[in-house]
Amino acid sequence: MVQNEIRDLVIKHARLSADVSVLTDRSDLYAAGLTSLTTVNLMLALEDHFDIEFPDRMLVRRTFGSIQSLAEAVEALKAS
Amino acid sequence: MPQASAGQEPPAGAGEAGRRVRRSRYYLGPAFVVEHGPDPVEGPVRGMGVVLLPPLGYEDTCAYRPLRVLADALAREGHVVLRLDWPSLGDSAFDSFQVDLVADGAALGGAAVRSLRERGFGRIAGIGVRGGGLLALGVPGLDDLALLGVPASGKAFLREERAFHQTAAKAYGQRPGDAEPLPEGAVEAGGFIYGPRTVAALQQLVAEARVLDGGARRVLVIYRDGIAAPPSLLGAFERAGAEVTVSSAPGLGAMLETSYHSELRPEIEAAVRSWLATAESGWVEPAPAAGREQLELTGGVAERPVVLPGEVGELSGILCEPRGGVAPGAAWTLFLNAGGVRRSGPNRLWTRAARALAAAGTPSLRFDVRDVGDSDGTSTPHRDLEAMYSESAIQDVVQAYDWARARGAGEIDAVGLCSGSFLGIQLAARRPVRRALLFNGLAFVWNDDARASGVTSHIGESLFDLRRWRRLLTGRINPMGVLRAIAAKGWMTAAAAVSRLHRRPPADEVDALFQAVAGKGTRLRLVSSEGDPSLPYLERHLPPDHRPPLTVLPGVDHTIRPVWAHDRVVELIMEK
Numbered sequence: 137m138v139q140n141e142i143r144d145l146v147i148k149h150a151r152l153s154a155d156v157s158v159l160t161d162r163s164d165l166y167a168a169g170l171t172s173l174t175t176v177n178l179m180l181a182l183e184d185h186f187d188i189e190f191p192d193r194m195l196v197r198r199t200f201g202s203i204q205s206l207a208e209a210v211e212a213l214k215a216s
Numbered sequence: 217m218p219q220a221s222a223g224q225e226p227p228a229g230a231g232e233a234g235r236r237v238r239r240s241r242y243y244l245g246p247a248f249v250v251e252h253g254p255d256p257v258e259g260p261v262r263g264m265g266v267v268l269l270p271p272l273g274y275e276d277t278c279a280y281r282p283l284r285v286l287a288d289a290l291a292r293e294g295h296v297v298l299r300l301d302w303p304s305l306g307d308s309a310f311d312s313f314q315v316d317l318v319a320d321g322a323a324l325g326g327a328a329v330r331s332l333r334e335r336g337f338g339r340i341a342g343i344g345v346r347g348g349g350l351l352a353l354g355v356p357g358l359d360d361l362a363l364l365g366v367p368a369s370g371k372a373f374l375r376e377e378r379a380f381h382q383t384a385a386k387a388y389g390q391r392p393g394d395a396e397p398l399p400e401g402a403v404e405a406g407g408f409i410y411g412p413r414t415v416a417a418l419q420q421l422v423a424e425a426r427v428l429d430g431g432a433r434r435v436l437v438i439y440r441d442g443i444a445a446p447p448s449l450l451g452a453f454e455r456a457g458a459e460v461t462v463s464s465a466p467g468l469g470a471m472l473e474t475s476y477h478s479e480l481r482p483e484i485e486a487a488v489r490s491w492l493a494t495a496e497s498g499w500v501e502p503a504p505a506a507g508r509e510q511l512e513l514t515g516g517v518a519e520r521p522v523v524l525p526g527e528v529g530e531l532s533g534i535l536c537e538p539r540g541g542v543a544p545g546a547a548w549t550l551f552l553n554a555g556g557v558r559r560s561g562p563n564r565l566w567t568r569a570a571r572a573l574a575a576a577g578t579p580s581l582r583f584d585v586r587d588v589g590d591s592d593g594t595s596t597p598h599r600d601l602e603a604m605y606s607e608s609a610i611q612d613v614v615q616a617y618d619w620a621r622a623r624g625a626g627e628i629d630a631v632g633l634c635s636g637s638f639l640g641i642q643l644a645a646r647r648p649v650r651r652a653l654l655f656n657g658l659a660f661v662w663n664d665d666a667r668a669s670g671v672t673s674h675i676g677e678s679l680f681d682l683r684r685w686r687r688l689l690t691g692r693i694n695p696m697g698v699l700r701a702i703a704a705k706g707w708m709t710a711a712a713a714v715s716r717l718h719r720r721p722p723a724d725e726v727d728a729l730f731q732a733v734a735g736k737g738t739r740l741r742l743v744s745s746e747g748d749p750s751l752p753y754l755e756r757h758l759p760p761d762h763r764p765p766l767t768v769l770p771g772v773d774h775t776i777r778p779v780w781a782h783d784r785v786v787e788l789i790m791e792k
Binding site: 148149151171172173174175176177179180181184190192195196197200 | 375376378379380381382383384385406440441442443444469472473474
């Protein structure tokens, strides 16, 4: 599942203050400690892993706000 | 004349750990330079000079202290290192609308390379970090080039900067409708602007296409933590015949992500040192640097670096004054560090305000207290909150005050933000201060009540307000780092902090301090960002009838990153 792959990348690159294992797919990653700077790390890791590129319109908190929203963005970009 | 001795055995003292480092500060064209070199009395100087090319924007703010530590480490190994401020950043000339960082950065890097060659260095290495690495690719004359976290292109770099800015936007609040929009073609990111000419040049800049511009023979690539270096860039270097070393040394995030406690990780230092050590360069007796001691700016303003004696070594500063100097007895302004941010201030606001003041006839000193920026002390800006709010930091500010008075300053104004506000009010308690302008002060007296406030302000602003908690977790300060530091010191648990803040302070030292300072004749002015934790702190400690005039800045964060608010900050500083 894309969500699991994203969860692994979140663990590795997002440097959250919360324990990622207790977060649901819909948990707010910013509330869990994601910062604007670690968002960039996560974005680059996702692009590298899924061979995608987030367009400018997706470079907003809504996209990176949860594992679920990231999965939807990744699926949309892979499909396009 | 410089003497080179390439290829001979290392003379006595070469590469010995613990050699003293000599630093000098000067201007190379429009750029401020700190030169780090080994004490020649203790041993020889390597024939390879190094040019350290820092990152851009907010990352430059964070990386300043770690790169100073790296430059010192290389100097102890025998290298002379030139550490530059890019035009429009730090203490260099210009603002972001006056430069094309791609062209002007390459020209500056080239000038640094030439200056080292003219002094006798036969081999020159460049070390470029992130956006500075992109600019380094265009610097002519580098024999060796280390690239740390360099993006694949200028376009990719701008996209990362936009992502950083846009995902932080919620922390800023609403942009006022009457705020002036950025000029067409400019990009705002984390308190800094990339001007239209720089943006246009970056949009065209592809790292792999620039590989041949510089012509480096050896390349070290350290990429972002856990992410592979761009294969196209590595391939381009190999096709160009360069010897490429790829390192997975972790630690770029620790260098680039927070100004509060950025650090040079030993893995990065070791990777760079060991790579440089494999280059044959011989030894040299270099000619002295030929940089200028003064930077002349438009508006009749001149700046020069100054070094003040401090308790733990040198305190480094920039004196900014009307060209030709000022009459004895003129009022000066002291700009104070905001947390771990160097003397150019948050978002370079202190540099900008200092130049505006000088153009209007008022000199100023912006300087670094110990442990911060370019002053001596620890390797990280502040190990913890105790260091940030320490008596020793106050003593450094008092030292700077006395230094200014000894050089003819009459009255003194103080300007600070965050912990700089603490330093400002504490200075006013110890020395006559005409006016203190205090932005977003989170603690004016460092006691257990402030520690409790520090727990909640620096970590989560208010443990009772989840919305505020979330807002504080958007990148200003690494909350867990502070929490770990506090927990490790055993100062106070979060529960104890909450409990303490539920009570009224017993006898309010903050109120008493403000009354005492005002009683001495200091005009106090408070400024807080809307929603900032400084406001509940003021509510708790300074009743409205005891409070100095307070200005609330709408729609900005704790360090006032939105650039549309910067004019207002400068106006407040310029007020008489």
